[in-house]
Amino acid sequence: MSKFLQLNNISKTFETSKKLKVIKNLSFIFKKGKTYSLMGPSGSGKSTLLNIISLIDQPTNGYIKFNTHQINYENKEDNDQFRAKKIGIVYQQNNLLPDFTSLENIYLASLSINNNKDLAISKAKQLLKKVGLFSRADHYPSQLSGGEAQRVAIARAIINDPEIILADEPTGSLDMKTAKIIFNLLKDQKRSDRLIIFATHNRFFGKKADCLLEMKDGIIKSSNG
Ligand SMILES: Nc1ncnc2c1ncn2[C@@H]1O[C@H](COP(=O)(O)OP(=O)(O)O)[C@@H](O)[C@H]1O
Numbered sequence: 001m002s003k004f005l006q007l008n009n010i011s012k013t014f015e016t017s018k019k020l021k022v023i024k025n026l027s028f029i030f031k032k033g034k035t036y037s038l039m040g041p042s043g044s045g046k047s048t049l050l051n052i053i054s055l056i057d058q059p060t061n062g063y064i065k066f067n068t069h070q071i072n073y074e075n076k077e078d079n080d081q082f083r084a085k086k087i088g089i090v091y092q093q094n095n096l097l098p099d100f101t102s103l104e105n106i107y108l109a110s111l112s113i114n115n116n117k118d119l120a121i122s123k124a125k126q127l128l129k130k131v132g133l134f135s136r137a138d139h140y141p142s143q144l145s146g147g148e149a150q151r152v153a154i155a156r157a158i159i160n161d162p163e164i165i166l167a168d169e170p171t172g173s174l175d176m177k178t179a180k181i182i183f184n185l186l187k188d189q190k191r192s193d194r195l196i197i198f199a200t201h202n203r204f205f206g207k208k209a210d211c212l213l214e215m216k217d218g219i220i221k222s223s224n225g
């Protein structure tokens with residue numbers, strides 16, 4: 001159980017006009033019950049790594065294992081289901097669906113793995129209360145502040161009770177006061193059976209993780225845990 005997420009000799013090369021090796025033979029084991037922050041300069045590969053862990057992108061070489069389950073990139077549908085069920089993702093700019101309300105954005109994530117609409121709606125309402133936004137249930141994303149949108153994004157990320165939460169600079173577009181509220185809400189999602197990884201530019205937040213990882217030149221340079 002302790003070797004929850006294993007990255008084994010992962011490389012990622014982007015083929016543009018010339019080859020760009022962004023992740024270089026990276027091996028790392030993430031444990032459940034812990035929070036990890038991913039820090040490093042712009043362009044150091046943080047988002048690329050998170051996209052590989054979320055199975056949105058695939059490594060050029062190497063493999064990923066969740067417990068004993070090694071990801072096979074041929075099985076795209078299985079991997080999509082795996083992501084929907086087990087991984088909650090929060091981005092820097094809420095990528096909420098613009099034509100759907102807060103409530104709909106949250107419960108649609110539940111419907112993607114379960115057909116029970118009444119249950120999905122009731123869970124989404126509870127989550128809106130939990131993040132303090134019940135009064136914004138009928139607001140569209142354009143009618144939310146940046147902080148409110150991130151609260152909806154967090155509610156959406158946790159509706160399926162994921163084993164992993166990935167957040168890519170979740171507070172990057174917020175003022176410090178709002179950023180602290182959103183960061184704490186994210187940190188409060190820590191549980192013994194859940195792994196949380198977030199990328200941040202903010203060392204104050206980065207240091208609050210159980211384990212701070214510095215990315216540089218495509219590898220993890222240092223870690224404190
Ligand atoms: N789809 C892509 N095609 C080509 N190059 C990319 C692509 N995505 C990212 N890159 C490059 O990979 C490097 C790492 O990007 P990224 O992972 O977004 O860094 P970070 O999130 O740490 O700022 C950057 O130099 C970026 O230009």
Ligand SMILES: [Mg+2]
Nearest residue numbers: 046047048168
């Ligand atoms: Mg990034």
